[in-house]
Amino acid sequence: MSDQARNIVWIASYPKSGNTWVRFLACNLLYGPQESASSLNHLVPDIHELGEQLPRLAIGGGLLKTHFVCSPRLPLLNRTAGAIYVVREPGDVLASNYHYSRRSSAESTDSKEEFERYFESFVLNRGDARWTGLGMGGWDENVLSWLGVLHPFPVVAVRYEDLARDPRSVCRTLAQLLKPETSAEEIDRVVESCSFQRMREVEEADIRARRVGIFYKPYLQSAIDSGARFMRRGAVGEAESRLLPEQRARLRDTFAPLLSQLGYLSDSTLVEQGLPAPASCQIPK
Numbered sequence: 001m002s003d004q005a006r007n008i009v010w011i012a013s014y015p016k017s018g019n020t021w022v023r024f025l026a027c028n029l030l031y032g033p034q035e036s037a038s039s040l041n042h043l044v045p046d047i048h049e050l051g052e053q054l055p056r057l058a059i060g061g062g063l064l065k066t067h068f069v070c071s072p073r074l075p076l077l078n079r080t081a082g083a084i085y086v087v088r089e090p091g092d093v094l095a096s097n098y099h100y101s102r103r104s105s106a107e108s109t110d111s112k113e114e115f116e117r118y119f120e121s122f123v124l125n126r127g128d129a130r131w132t133g134l135g136m137g138g139w140d141e142n143v144l145s146w147l148g149v150l151h152p153f154p155v156v157a158v159r160y161e162d163l164a165r166d167p168r169s170v171c172r173t174l175a176q177l178l179k180p181e182t183s184a185e186e187i188d189r190v191v192e193s194c195s196f197q198r199m200r201e202v203e204e205a206d207i208r209a210r211r212v213g214i215f216y217k218p219y220l221q222s223a224i225d226s227g228a229r230f231m232r233r234g235a236v237g238e239a240e241s242r243l244l245p246e247q248r249a250r251l252r253d254t255f256a257p258l259l260s261q262l263g264y265l266s267d268s269t270l271v272e273q274g275l276p277a278p279a280s281c282q283i284p285k
Contacts, residue, residue: 005079006079006080006153007081008062008079008080009080009177009178010065010066010080010082010083011023011083011084012083012086013088015097015128015136016093016097017086017088017160018086019065019067019086021194022174023040025190025191026174026178027039028194029175029182029186030179033193034202035202036202037202045065047066047068061079067131068135069136069137070145070151082153082154082155082177083146083155085158086159086163087143087147087158087262088160089161089239091239094122094239094243094251095238098118101128123250123254126138126141127140139255140255140258158170167194168188171194239251
């Protein structure tokens with residue numbers, strides 16, 4: 001296999017959009033049940049944690065996780081064989097990133113004032129300012145870089161809402177790209193072993209064993225002790241309980257018409273409720 005072989009499949013997303021859930025599905029599909037997040041990092045390395053190891057690990061190809069914008073600056077772009085892109089309604093992305101920011105900073109407090117400050121920053125920066133500074137762009141920039149451009153490789157789009165509503169359908173879609181010979185029985189096994197509850201159990205096991213990985217890091221110990229978790233709720237429509245009507249309207253105005261193109265504004269009743277519609281994820285090329 002030449003150095004320029006296209007042998008990398010990205011699992012890409014804006015942060016807190018369901019990347020970890022899809023990685024679990026992909027790993028269970030290809031390698032069998034996964035009992036820890038450290039094995040997940042070994043099988044689907046996180047490009048943001050690889051550093052100098054990236055060239056060596058990329059030689060053999062395989063799956064790689066990224067939150068980067070897809071641009072000419074994306075490492076190993078010329079080695080890309082395909083991508084799985086996970087997209088989530090931005091209100092829920094905002095809420096999930098807010099809680100993640102509290103966990104990451106070992107700050108367990110949560111208040112209306114803190115959330116309002118975070119909301120204002122998110123709208124101003126079109127996403128979490130931390131991620132923009134790390135090359136991940138705003139929410140819409142990230143989505144469009146993967147789904148709004150005609151790439152020389154296939155990109156499979158997965159909506160978080162579909163993952164939560166119908167994981168079997170999503171798993172079948174992943175299998176078509178990664179392992180076409182997968183049987184219906186195997187799909188059922190993978191879905192069962194990757195339920196949100198099962199992933200929460202893996203997180204608790206990693207914490208008890210102090211296995212360093214996605215779910216446990218020593219510097220997060222105080223936040224973990226206070227009850228903060230990576231696999232928090234896995235809910236669809238969480239923003240409905242946090243955002244005021246005027247805040248939901250500002251989010252819609254900020255990210256339109258992309259919301260409509262993704263199917264999040266295709267039902268007027270759901271729009272008024274601030275909830276995503278169960279439509280397919282498609283962006284016209």
